[in-house]
Amino acid sequence: MTKVLIIGAGHAGGSAAAFLRQYGHEGPIVLAGEEPAAPYQRPPLSKAWLKGEAGLEDLLLRPESFYGEQNIELRTGVTATAIDREAKTVTFADGTVESYDALILATGSTARRLTIPGADRPDLLELRTLAHAEALKAALGPGRRLAIVGGGYVGLEAAASARALGADAVVIERTDRVLARVASKTLSDFFTAYHRKHGVEILTSAEVTGFEDDGVRLAGGRLVEADAVLVGVGALACDALARAAGLSCDNGVVVDESARTSDPAIYAIGDMTHRPIPVHDGRMHRLESVPNALEQARQAAAAIVGRAAPTPEVPWFWSDQYDLKLQIAGLPDGADRQVVRGDVEAASFAVFHLAGDRIVCVEAVNAPAEFMGGRLLIGKKAAVDPERLVDPAVPMKAVTA
Numbered sequence: 001m002t003k004v005l006i007i008g009a010g011h012a013g014g015s016a017a018a019f020l021r022q023y024g025h026e027g028p029i030v031l032a033g034e035e036p037a038a039p040y041q042r043p044p045l046s047k048a049w050l051k052g053e054a055g056l057e058d059l060l061l062r063p064e065s066f067y068g069e070q071n072i073e074l075r076t077g078v079t080a081t082a083i084d085r086e087a088k089t090v091t092f093a094d095g096t097v098e099s100y101d102a103l104i105l106a107t108g109s110t111a112r113r114l115t116i117p118g119a120d121r122p123d124l125l126e127l128r129t130l131a132h133a134e135a136l137k138a139a140l141g142p143g144r145r146l147a148i149v150g151g152g153y154v155g156l157e158a159a160a161s162a163r164a165l166g167a168d169a170v171v172i173e174r175t176d177r178v179l180a181r182v183a184s185k186t187l188s189d190f191f192t193a194y195h196r197k198h199g200v201e202i203l204t205s206a207e208v209t210g211f212e213d214d215g216v217r218l219a220g221g222r223l224v225e226a227d228a229v230l231v232g233v234g235a236l237a238c239d240a241l242a243r244a245a246g247l248s249c250d251n252g253v254v255v256d257e258s259a260r261t262s263d264p265a266i267y268a269i270g271d272m273t274h275r276p277i278p279v280h281d282g283r284m285h286r287l288e289s290v291p292n293a294l295e296q297a298r299q300a301a302a303a304i305v306g307r308a309a310p311t312p313e314v315p316w317f318w319s320d321q322y323d324l325k326l327q328i329a330g331l332p333d334g335a336d337r338q339v340v341r342g343d344v345e346a347a348s349f350a351v352f353h354l355a356g357d358r359i360v361c362v363e364a365v366n367a368p369a370e371f372m373g374g375r376l377l378i379g380k381k382a383a384v385d386p387e388r389l390v391d392p393a394v395p396m397k398a399v400t401a
């Protein structure tokens with residue numbers, strides 16, 4: 001019977017183990033991860049959990065009893081250190097060795113570190129794991145001031161949660177707008193204004209030159225005073241194991257549409273992969289999202305049990321800040337223009353990215369119908385009539401050309 005070994009017990013790895021059983025895999029499954037907890041969801045770490053609205057049991061992907069019931073051997077607190085592809089074994093830091101017939105790598109991504117003076121201070125915070133989130137939560141409260149380096153989703157969500165806990169927050173962004181790498185200017189401007197309205201200070205085009213006892217030093221000399229500093233400047237694929245084993249890597253482990261690596265016995269899923277996106281003409285991307293982790297977990301599990309490959313999905317993502325629900329579907333590369341539907345001032349709108357007469361990406365703020373409709377049209381590659389698209393009186397199902 002095929003033994004499946006999964007390295008990394010996060011969202012992708014934990015889901016792959018469950019899908020394998022759901023799809024009828026009867027052989028042994030070993031799910032090994034270096035964190036002490038059973039697989040859990042990270043999105044609430046910057047949102048509901050951080051604000052105290054969700055507990056640990058709400059974070060868990062599945063109850064701890066699930067793994068025993070499903071005959072999945074869950075090994076927590078173990079770090080894989082080497083893959084021997086000839087012998088089909090993985091060695092762990094504690095000296096143990098685990099064999100496999102099929103190996104799934106699901107080691108996720110890790111916070112990018114800055115290389116400026118003070119960047120190695122032990123009191124700097126990051127936010128990838130529950131342990132990081134616990135340290136951040138302990139630093140927040142009324143009268144406390146949090147400086148956040150990096151205006152990405154995690155940084156902005158942390159700022160909103162800090163405000164909900166009564167703390168002051170300042171976001172320091174190197175480029176000229178927050179979310180510059182991942183969203184349209186319309187969205188950046190909207191979120192900047194919304195955060196400012198909620199008392200968050202946002203500094204753009206602000207280069208951090210060092211971390212000091214009292215806060216963050218900027219180019220030009222200004223000291224941004226803070227009681228705690230969170231650094232959220234992006235994440236890097238955890239592909240060191242794969243690279244050392246000689247698997248093809250390029251900004252993550254390169255996989256195909258079945259999540260297979262350059263070694264047919266090894267799959268890779270989740271944040272650590274550089275993968276083709278079929279609905280975007282097979283272009284390669286490294287995505288960091290829960291839907292991506294789930295889709296690739298299904299792909300790998302289906303390939304291992306010999307089941308038909310799941311239907312390719314339109315990539316999507318969400319972010320919650322204050323009373324805003326942002327939902328994004330598709331990818332903006334290749335777009336030649338953007339149009340807005342709805343009312344930005346009223347915090348209910350969608351930005352559509354068009355390539356010719358096709359929608360390739362939708363960014364929807366408190367606009368679930370636009371998100372759902374846009375996602376469907378991206379998947380169908382349907383031609384739309386831009387004039388109808390921007391008219392909120394025309395239902396999304398009637399915007400095609």
Ligand code: FAD
Pocket residue numbers: 007008009010011012013032033034035041042043044045046078079080081106107108109127128129154238241269270271272287288289290291293316317318319320
């Ligand atoms: P992870 O969930 O990170 O799991 C990887 C696991 O592998 C980790 O437990 C790690 O310790 C372990 N590991 C690494 N190396 C080894 C090794 N050598 N041996 C053993 N174990 C190892 N996505 C959304 O779609 N929406 C959101 O709103 C959203 N919010 C987020 C908020 C935060 C604060 C964070 C951190 C992420 C958020 N994400 C969100 C992203 C989402 O959580 C990730 O895309 C998802 O967790 C990826 O799953 P993964 O299994 O690839 O990686």
